[in-house]
Amino acid sequence: MRTAFFVDGYNLFYGLLADTRFKWLDLPRLLLHIVQIEEPASRLASVDYFTSSVKPSLATRGRASKEAQDTYIRALKAAKVKVHLGRHQLEPAKAPRFVDKSTHASRQDTVDIWKLEEKETDVNLAVSMYRLASKQACRPASERIEQLVLVSGDTDMTPALRAIREDFPELTLGVILPYRPEYQRPPPGSLKALAHWMRRVITAEELQGHQFPHRVTTHKAPAIKPDYW
Template sequence: MATIVYIDGFNLYYGAVKGTPNKWLDLEALCRRLLPKDNVVKIRYFTALISARPSDPQQPARQQAYLRALGTLPLVEIHHGHYLSHPVRMRLANPPARGPKTAEVIKTEEKGSDVNLATYLLLDAFRQRCDTAVVISNDSDLAEPIRVAEKELGIKVGIVNPQKPQHRSRAMRSTFFKQLRPGVLASCQLPPTLQDAQGVIRKPARW
């Protein structure tokens, strides 16, 4: 029985990792903890490359270090989406009594990861690469691909919710469900130093 795990990188980050000391996450160790009885043959990690911001110019370098670290894990395959930035007008939280009520801001959205995840989920099921798929995400846009994989393509699909339990999407229905706990993340960290073909990879100091 082969299992493939599909990780929505940004859903995982913003749901369970941001603001914690657990960013140097070992995805293979995480899957072993979550699925101790499964034969995990591949872990697909979906993300997008971020750009530097004036408030945090080193953020892309930290991400690159982490992606290099993930590249040392034999089961992990990284799939890239992209960012789209565009101006939008939004309401001010506390507008002045006699001033403007809105402001134009640059909104940056991650695009492609959910589509890529859904595509590989269905492709792997269609090509019979796995008997079980496990999706680590709380994105309700994945509800229909999960339904098709189960009902039309005949595989089992499990969901691991990285968000807080009260934020669980009820649209996400599957064969089985798990809630990701903070303690699991803390116990599944990569070594502070790793090696790849380019040289030494070090855990970022701020992590």
């Protein structure tokens, strides 16, 4: 079963990898490991990874955070992952002032804030999934993708999954939630209802067992694991 993966990089990082020592993740190997547990006949056809560039001025480690992300993207590309970059938009906004947990938010009592939003990632991911699904009928049977797997817990992807499920019922849809077991989050109901199968957590043992080597060969300079990762 030829399988294409679509990964929400922001969701993956903050749901699974932040504050861990497993950021140097060999994503294709991990995804193939998971999908073959769900369906042993699965084969990896492609991995598409969607993210936005780090803004050094807002990152915990400044320029080093941006350099670490760039290095990881080079390692992913060397592993034949197709990387799609969106953008971050920072603009002034207003938000309700926090008083305490017993006081409701009010639009009559606001403070000025900087609002950071990731732009284009969700739309790019949804369009890419649908476009790939729509092209399969024109391909030779031996080259057709038979399974699409979303790696995200974002319910904004629900309309895309619903459209694919309705328009291309021959395709199998899987969802891998980038959650740690200790978080005990309930699965997003709308994604669960549309998926043929869902993996709810990824363990620390799985992350540890699927890391890139310290030095990844690329077409140019090698990608070397950032020191603080």
